[in-house]
Amino acid sequence: MDIAWFRKKKTPRTPVEGKLSKVPEGLWVKCNGCKQIIYQQEVVRNSNVCPKCNYHFRLTAKERLTSLLDNGIYQELDSEIYSIDPLKFRDHKNYKDRLRDYKERTGLNEAIITARGTMGGFPIILCVMEYRFMGGSMGSAVGEKVTLAIERCLDESVPLLIVSCSGGARMQEGTLSLMQMAKISAALGRLHEKGIPFLSILTDPTTGGVTASFAMLGDLNIAEPRALIGFAGPRVIQQTIRETLPEGFQRSEFLMEKGMLDLIVERSEMKDTLIRCLRFMVNENLPRRSTEPGRLQP
Amino acid sequence: MAENDRFEDPIRELELKITELTAYPSSPDREKQLERLQKKLSHLRREIFSRLSPWQKVLVARHPKRPYSLDFFRLLFEDFLQIHGDRKFADDSALVGGFARFHGRPVAVLGHQKGRDFKDKIARNFGMARPEGYRKALRILKLAEKFSRPVFTFIDTPGAYPGRGAEERGQAEAIACNLREMARVRVPILVTVTGEGGSGGALAIGIGDQVNILENAVYSVISPEGCAAILWKDPTKAAEAAKSMRITAQDLKGFGIVDEVIPEPEGGAHTSHEETAEILDRYLTRQLEALDGIEPEKLLEDRYRKFRRMGMFGQTRYF
Numbered sequence: 001m002d003i004a005w006f007r008k009k010k011t012p013r014t015p016v017e018g019k020l021s022k023v024p025e026g027l028w029v030k031c032n033g034c035k036q037i038i039y040q041q042e043v044v045r046n047s048n049v050c051p052k053c054n055y056h057f058r059l060t061a062k063e064r065l066t067s068l069l070d071n072g073i074y075q076e077l078d079s080e081i082y083s084i085d086p087l088k089f090r091d092h093k094n095y096k097d098r099l100r101d102y103k104e105r106t107g108l109n110e111a112i113i114t115a116r117g118t119m120g121g122f123p124i125i126l127c128v129m130e131y132r133f134m135g136g137s138m139g140s141a142v143g144e145k146v147t148l149a150i151e152r153c154l155d156e157s158v159p160l161l162i163v164s165c166s167g168g169a170r171m172q173e174g175t176l177s178l179m180q181m182a183k184i185s186a187a188l189g190r191l192h193e194k195g196i197p198f199l200s201i202l203t204d205p206t207t208g209g210v211t212a213s214f215a216m217l218g219d220l221n222i223a224e225p226r227a228l229i230g231f232a233g234p235r236v237i238q239q240t241i242r243e244t245l246p247e248g249f250q251r252s253e254f255l256m257e258k259g260m261l262d263l264i265v266e267r268s269e270m271k272d273t274l275i276r277c278l279r280f281m282v283n284e285n286l287p288r289r290s291t292e293p294g295r296l297q298p
Numbered sequence: 299m300a301e302n303d304r305f306e307d308p309i310r311e312l313e314l315k316i317t318e319l320t321a322y323p324s325s326p327d328r329e330k331q332l333e334r335l336q337k338k339l340s341h342l343r344r345e346i347f348s349r350l351s352p353w354q355k356v357l358v359a360r361h362p363k364r365p366y367s368l369d370f371f372r373l374l375f376e377d378f379l380q381i382h383g384d385r386k387f388a389d390d391s392a393l394v395g396g397f398a399r400f401h402g403r404p405v406a407v408l409g410h411q412k413g414r415d416f417k418d419k420i421a422r423n424f425g426m427a428r429p430e431g432y433r434k435a436l437r438i439l440k441l442a443e444k445f446s447r448p449v450f451t452f453i454d455t456p457g458a459y460p461g462r463g464a465e466e467r468g469q470a471e472a473i474a475c476n477l478r479e480m481a482r483v484r485v486p487i488l489v490t491v492t493g494e495g496g497s498g499g500a501l502a503i504g505i506g507d508q509v510n511i512l513e514n515a516v517y518s519v520i521s522p523e524g525c526a527a528i529l530w531k532d533p534t535k536a537a538e539a540a541k542s543m544r545i546t547a548q549d550l551k552g553f554g555i556v557d558e559v560i561p562e563p564e565g566g567a568h569t570s571h572e573e574t575a576e577i578l579d580r581y582l583t584r585q586l587e588a589l590d591g592i593e594p595e596k597l598l599e600d601r602y603r604k605f606r607r608m609g610m611f612g613q614t615r616y617f
Contacts, residue, residue, distance in 0.1 A: 080613055080614060087543065089543070091529040092530070141612075169520075174518065175543070175555050176609055177519050179555055182481070182505055185478040186482075186601075186602050187602075189479070193482070211470035211474075212474050215470070216470050217475070231460070231464070231470040236524075237462060260468050
């Protein structure tokens with residue numbers, strides 16, 4: 001019998017996953033990996049990697065572009081392309097309203113930034129996905145921007161780099177989202193035929209239709225440490241097979257062991273590693289647009 | 299939703315009546331009554347099937363008696379020779395294919411295969427292919443290319459299998475490779491969505507010069523149940539999700555995702571596999587003829603353009 005019926009009920013606090021993963025504004029930040037409280041400046045100085053346990057905090061697309069390109073300079077491409085609501089989709093909220101909210105929150109038009117820049121002097125075209133915009137989901141606009149970027153690479157014989165960070169295809173655009181997988185993969189086929197390098201970087205998380213199309217089609221598939229990478233999400237798999245999954249299942253290290261990744265690269269080493277890959281891949285006989293680091297052509 | 303699921307009941311009742319009646323000895327009176335009931339049945343089928351909701355179409359697309367790929371191989375083609383295995387790990391019986399003849403002409407065929415009875419369903423994993431299935435499909439496509447034979451694919455899957463082994467062996471990579479390679483196979487590919495077009499697992503054999511869909515088939519980015527579980531946080535809202543995602547053949551035609559919607563017999567494809575195949579045959583024959591004269595270069599360019607156009611987005615300065 002419980003006689004202390006007037007005692008305050010304890011409700012356990014449940015952590016909100018999405019909220020933890022980005023570096024908050026405050027002075028201190030709690031690491032998702034080791035759960036330690038760390039001085040934020042220290043994390044930022046360490047390219048948003050936890051100095052204690054090497055946990056890689058999620059980067060925004062802009063941070064990623066700055067970290068990869070020479071002098072942090074890039075020229076954004078096709079920024080005028082944005083999502084519309086072809087299905088008039090509605091769940092609890094109108095898709096249109098959702099889009100507006102995310103635009104306000106992120107200051108971006110879409111869940112991806114495509115840009116041109118140089119990396120170690122190599123001209124390159126990048127597509128960087130933005131997880132804060134609807135979980136980096138791929139709808140028609142993302143599909144179009146990536147395809148346009150690939151077609152530019154084809155026209156100019158410039159290498160392509162895609163940094164994936166996405167939950168997959170965007171449900172709110174239905175089968176149109178699914179078809180973006182076909183559209184992008186077909187364009188990548190042409191890139192492949194022309195011998196133009198394509199480096200795919202997989203960051204936490206890369207799942208669903210993004211993994212099952214361009215993210216796995218790189219000449220090299222390179223992941224950050226401990227990133228979640230897979231086709232179906234771990235919860236779906238658990239429901240299907242009704243058994244607990246092994247520790248580290250669908251993490252970068254696991255995928256590399258299974259032969260699905262070429263490299264796992266720490267964030268601090270990423271740019272140098274990519275430049276080393278490009279030195280192997282870029283054919284000197286192909287016309288180079290610029291060799292001076294940081295100088296962009298309009 | 300319960301009543302929503304039972305829309306076929308009046309048809310079934312009437313069918314039962316007709317069967318009972320045929321058990322009686324033949325007489326002019328019986329014939330007259332039979333004729334009347336047949337007419338009524340035909341009318342009822344047309345009536346019910348012309349007003350199916352998106353969710354009801356999902357149920358028709360998943361109908362346990364719907365024709366499956368092996369039925370189509372038997373009814374549309376002659377001399378089907380099944381080939382097996384991905385030459386890497388295993389054979390996947392959820393995705394079947396091989397050589398056949400279409401009106402006497404050698405062709406390649408492939409498609410998802412759901413099981414008919416319980417044991418068969420388990421063996422075929424309910425039509426959910428593993429990486430081996432997709433890699434076998436690619437092998438068949440490459441063989442078709444090598445020997446310059448057109449390819450027919452038949453899509454009917456809840457989706458690619460989301461299991462541990464499938465992930466370990468590169469489900470995503472297998473699908474991605476197919477998408478890229480199918481866009482460049484230098485022979486005509488005719489795709490038909492015959493039942494459930496379940497996401498990436500469907501698309502992995504869905505790139506072609508001609509994409510058809512049967513009247514009551516569906517094609518979606520995620521299953522209505524999956525969408526409802528994620529967006530509504532409630533899998534029982536599947537009917538609502540099915541409506542929101544616009545997954546019916548007619549909707550997809552409107553978005554330019556499929557080229558042709560192929561009519562089914564009155565009351566759905568499951569009422570007559572033969573008639574379904576006959577109708578489909580007329581379409582496929584005409585379509586193959588149209589693709590026949592096209593040079594491979596142009597074929598690939600057209601195929602690329604076809605998928606290149608897909609998607610709807612805005613493109614003005616927004617800020």
